[in-house]
Amino acid sequence: MRNVITFVEHKAGKTRKVTFELATEARRLADALGGKAQAVVLGEGASALAEQLKGYPLDLIGVSDDPEVDRFLLDPAIDYLEAVAKGAGPSVVLVPNTLQGRDVAGRLAARLGAGLTSDVTDIKVEGGRVGCVSPKLGGSTITTCAFKDAEYGVVTVRPNSFTAQAGGGGAEVVSLEKPGGKAYLMVVESDVEESSGELGLEEAPVVISGGRGLGGPEPFSTLLGPLAQALGGTVGASRAAADAGWVPYSLQIGQTGKTVSPPLYIAVGISGAIQHKVGMRSAGTIVAVNKDGAAPIADFADLLVVGDAFQIIPELTKLIREAQAVHA
Amino acid sequence: MKILVTVKLVPDTNAEKRIDPSTKRLVRTGVETVLNPFDEYAIEAALQLKEKLGPDTTVTVFSMTPDSSREVLRKALAMGVDDALVLSDPALEGSDVAVTGRAMAAALKKHGFDLVICGGLAEDGNTGAVPGALAEHLGVPGLTNAAKIEIADGKLRVERETDSGHQVVTAPLPAVLTVTMAVGEPRYPSLKGIMGAKKKSVALLAAADLGLDGPVGAAGAKTELLDIAAPPVRGKGQVVVAEDGPAGAKLIFDFLKAKKLI
Numbered sequence: 001m002r003n004v005i006t007f008v009e010h011k012a013g014k015t016r017k018v019t020f021e022l023a024t025e026a027r028r029l030a031d032a033l034g035g036k037a038q039a040v041v042l043g044e045g046a047s048a049l050a051e052q053l054k055g056y057p058l059d060l061i062g063v064s065d066d067p068e069v070d071r072f073l074l075d076p077a078i079d080y081l082e083a084v085a086k087g088a089g090p091s092v093v094l095v096p097n098t099l100q101g102r103d104v105a106g107r108l109a110a111r112l113g114a115g116l117t118s119d120v121t122d123i124k125v126e127g128g129r130v131g132c133v134s135p136k137l138g139g140s141t142i143t144t145c146a147f148k149d150a151e152y153g154v155v156t157v158r159p160n161s162f163t164a165q166a167g168g169g170g171a172e173v174v175s176l177e178k179p180g181g182k183a184y185l186m187v188v189e190s191d192v193e194e195s196s197g198e199l200g201l202e203e204a205p206v207v208i209s210g211g212r213g214l215g216g217p218e219p220f221s222t223l224l225g226p227l228a229q230a231l232g233g234t235v236g237a238s239r240a241a242a243d244a245g246w247v248p249y250s251l252q253i254g255q256t257g258k259t260v261s262p263p264l265y266i267a268v269g270i271s272g273a274i275q276h277k278v279g280m281r282s283a284g285t286i287v288a289v290n291k292d293g294a295a296p297i298a299d300f301a302d303l304l305v306v307g308d309a310f311q312i313i314p315e316l317t318k319l320i321r322e323a324q325a326v327h328a
Numbered sequence: 329m330k331i332l333v334t335v336k337l338v339p340d341t342n343a344e345k346r347i348d349p350s351t352k353r354l355v356r357t358g359v360e361t362v363l364n365p366f367d368e369y370a371i372e373a374a375l376q377l378k379e380k381l382g383p384d385t386t387v388t389v390f391s392m393t394p395d396s397s398r399e400v401l402r403k404a405l406a407m408g409v410d411d412a413l414v415l416s417d418p419a420l421e422g423s424d425v426a427v428t429g430r431a432m433a434a435a436l437k438k439h440g441f442d443l444v445i446c447g448g449l450a451e452d453g454n455t456g457a458v459p460g461a462l463a464e465h466l467g468v469p470g471l472t473n474a475a476k477i478e479i480a481d482g483k484l485r486v487e488r489e490t491d492s493g494h495q496v497v498t499a500p501l502p503a504v505l506t507v508t509m510a511v512g513e514p515r516y517p518s519l520k521g522i523m524g525a526k527k528k529s530v531a532l533l534a535a536a537d538l539g540l541d542g543p544v545g546a547a548g549a550k551t552e553l554l555d556i557a558a559p560p561v562r563g564k565g566q567v568v569v570a571e572d573g574p575a576g577a578k579l580i581f582d583f584l585k586a587k588k589l590i
Contacts, residue, residue: 011492073471073497078464099491102449103472106460109426115550116425118455131554137354137452140345144555150426153550156457186469186499189485194493231590249509250489255341255451256365256509264589266580274344281562285587287580293567302565303583311573312580319581320590 001130001153002035003091005084008053009100011193013045015052017203018096020164022157023056025123026094027168030059032125035091038062040084040176042077043069050173057168064176070191072184078107079179085112090151092130097156098202105156114152117145121161121261121282134158138255138278159203160261201251206233206264209253209280210241213269213291213309217246223313224268230320236260238270254279268309272297289313329385329479329501332413332441333374334432334462335367335404337397338452347558361397363404366447368514373477373507374445375408375515381479386410388439392420392432398530405525406517412528413439417535422546425453429461430548434538437466443484444504448473459506469499475510 004026008019023039030037038060041050050063062084069076081104085091093108095101097119109116117132124131124144131146132155147153201207208228210220224235235251242252253260255275265283270276272288272295280286281300288301289309298304305312339345340360348355363371371389378385389404392415401412415435423431436444444466449456463470469484475494476487485498489508517525535544542548566583570576584590 073469073495073499099473099489102456103460103470106425106429106455106457107464107470109457110429110461110464113550114426116455116457116461117551118425118453118457134454135559136454137339137345138341138454139559141347141354142557142559143553144557145424145551146554147550148552150550156455186471186497189496189498191490191495192493200491259454264584274342278341281559285584285589286562286565287583289576289580293569298567299564300562303580304565304567305570305576305579306567307570307576308573312570312576315573315577316580319577323581323585323590 001090001092001147001151002033003088004030004033004035004037004094005088005091006037006039006094007081007101007104008039008041008049009096009098010041010043010045010049013048015049016200017164018098018157018159020056020166021159021162022094022096023053023058024165025157025162027057029092029123029125033128033130036060038084038088040081042066042080054169054171054173055166058171061171061173062176063173064178066178068184071188073186073188074103074107075182075184075186076179077104078111079182080176081108082111083179084176085152093152093154095154095156097158098200101156105154109154112152112154113150114154115147115150116154118156119259120155120157123155135282139281158259158261159200160205201234201236201253201258202260204234205262206231206266207236207253207260207262207280207283208233208266208268209236209238209270210268211238211270211276212240214241214246219310220247223310227266227313227317230317230324231264233262233264238276267297267301268313270297271295272300329381329442330440331374331377331385331387332436332439332444333367333370333387333389333404333409334444334446335370335389335391335401336364336450337361337391337393337400338364338450341365341451347556349558361400363400364447364450366449366451369507369509369511370445370447371404371407371409372514373474373511376512377477377479388413390436390439391415392428392435401530402525403517405528406521407515408521410528412530413533414530415533419535419545422549423544424549424551425455425457425461426550427544427548429458429465430540431535431538431544432458433462433465434540435533436462438533438538442501446504446506448506448508459504463504466504469503471497471499471503472506474505474507477505477507477511
């Protein structure tokens, strides 16, 4: 494996931070392997996004605005990716570990007869071998897996694992040829965006999560929302809060929910049972606010403040706003 | 209509797990093997479809698993699944995602299906790539993250969750589906179900029954495990009692400031 291909996930040209994290990592990896770094952008808005990607250290950006990519689920995208991979020769393909990314990775790896590593948080190259580090078993073990006997390796990368760094641009943008002769079966009849403009949970730099201690749905918007906004983060929840119907399941962190690794995680009214811990234990810094100083979260939070969240959080939001006003 | 539900048997997700530093293996003592929690939603979705589509519909639970774990599948049978199919073979030990996808697809094809339903993600490996691989190997539509499933005239209509909203997607059968928790809480086995499960059939398949091309198990794997380690220890931090709201807020503010997080 010499070259690195990164799949760019986007909607109508709007993408997420992880795209730039992967573009940056693709460069580093390609340099370590002595190959080229290329991005693939497909579907409506691809050309515009390719222009944005030129600000990142890639060699090549393959683009197609083909509307079929959006009209049919996945199949056209896999065909494009297969063609790009075969054109590039032995390569590592980086895909974000998101709902769509996992679909792409599973399909593409099977198509290419490739090895697959998933939820990867670090990639090491030693003697030309690509080793992928990923937490398994709810983060209780860290494995390193290498590709063997494979021309292609597909890697799903956990958002927030690499730092995006613009610069070193000058990538050549090339139009990808449409793979022909297929009748696509999965038809997208309607496509509704619900959270436009908001950060995805997995890539937010700060996650403020609420649990049973919040007592109902309102505090998620009235108490946690303003703090998340002040910190440039987003709101998550424990399973207890999702099960109670206070927030949608899409906000649930932990077992049967999402796994996040933000630089800062603030847990409010969450006891920190294992089913929550597995989804956030790899956060950079964990701060908790809880009424119970003996809650399990005391064992792994960097700071647990024992007290009334309904008193503390609004004051904290105020302090942060004031500090920002001084700097502004 | 023939529905196959794939399940993975995983170490109990509610148990704290640790790696033995000398053997680099999971300490299994006191850790039960259970149905992967996401897969229970797949079973629930299949049983709901069977209720809707009528008695001509059968639901079979399928697992590729070491033989020692296969009794765990009784829970699926007790929930109302008709029978079980197990692919179990020492030759498959050490299979990675690539081999697992190939072997499972061959087993599903051999059994025959109109619809394969999977959970979205396994709690142990956290890969979520096998359903896509199955669709690819089987050459059928693969629709993921279904919240609502409708079947009419051999056509599938699925409302699926995306990272930023939802979509309605249609596709012909046969197909592979994964479901989200929105399909509904998995049912508890009834006493009648538990009694009945003892009599239900659990058929066994070996790797040789599948006519697979190429090596399987560790020999066929495209990845190999180089290292397995415990995560960096996350020590107990400070626990401070806040006198009141402003005091608590100041504690957190100063802490975040010291860490340069604000």
